[in-house]
């Protein structure tokens with residue numbers, strides 16, 4: 441039997457931060473090392489649903505993101521890496537699925553309602569934004585992916601993909617496969633200010649960050665406000681520095697005890713964290729600089745990915761067209 445197929449994607453946001461790494465990419469790397477056939481896609485058309493008024497960064501951000509994927513070890517020999525906009529079948533299936541999508545399914549989608557309420561800097565009252573889950577379903581169904589690694593925030597979209605696949609199959613015959621979410625408990629990565637790490641909060645640390653920046657940023661991290669002297673009892677729960685110790689220090693449990701007993705001050709704890717994070721970032725920085733020197737390498741990977749993705753997408757598209765009967 442053929443290997444199980446996995447598809448996942450990220451919207452192009454430019455250079456990636458540690459939230460992306462610990463929240464998704466580590467998992468992608470893990471999956472790629474197992475017996476899965478992996479498709480990792482740059483969801484640049486999804487970026488268009490909200491950034492339609494200013495598209496100037498989408499392409500560069502896409503390339504930057506792929507560079508970071510390669511930097512952390514996404515392996516083009518193991519995974520097909522491609523840009524959504526280069527495989528026209530995504531748009532084609534999006535159109536067909538939009539015909540059978542009940543409006544209520546989209547209007548009820550929790551992410552839709554949430555973002556409409558929260559994001560005030562852009563006008564999201566457009567048809568494409570409402571149709572975001574239809575495009576995402578197209579991405580997944582086009583490759584007949586069995587498994588889709590996603591974070592919890594995407595579960596509603598995955599459920600939508602399953603429902604729309606069923607609806608398609610009911611109308612036209614069994615063509616599409618219902619995908620399963622591959623939900624992995626990933627580490628929560630706080631930002632410097634304790635909120636979720638996010639580019640828009642300006643509280644993030646990049647995957648490939650310079651030493652100077654790491655030092656500067658760790659200095660600004662929130663620590664336990666109840667602690668004034670180094671010998672005061674510490675509260676590692678809720679301390680940003682400790683959250684990062686858990687990600688980078690294999691002796692984090694020991695550190696937890698030292699902090700709770702007032703055996704280590706926050707400054708020393710931060711200094712040690714800086715060293716660990718610099719050690720992580722150094723090879724990332726080197727790999728990134730190496731990739732930046734040879735842009736044609738990244739282009740070649742995306743070209744190969746595009747060919748492979750088109751080939752697979754076309755196979756499903758042929759079946760879809762046959763089933764719908766008008767083509």
Ligand code: TRP
Nearest residue numbers: 447448449450451483486576579
């Ligand atoms: N919506 C996803 C996100 O914001 C990105 C995405 C687009 C995706 N298409 C996908 C994820 C297909 C998984 C599968 O994170």
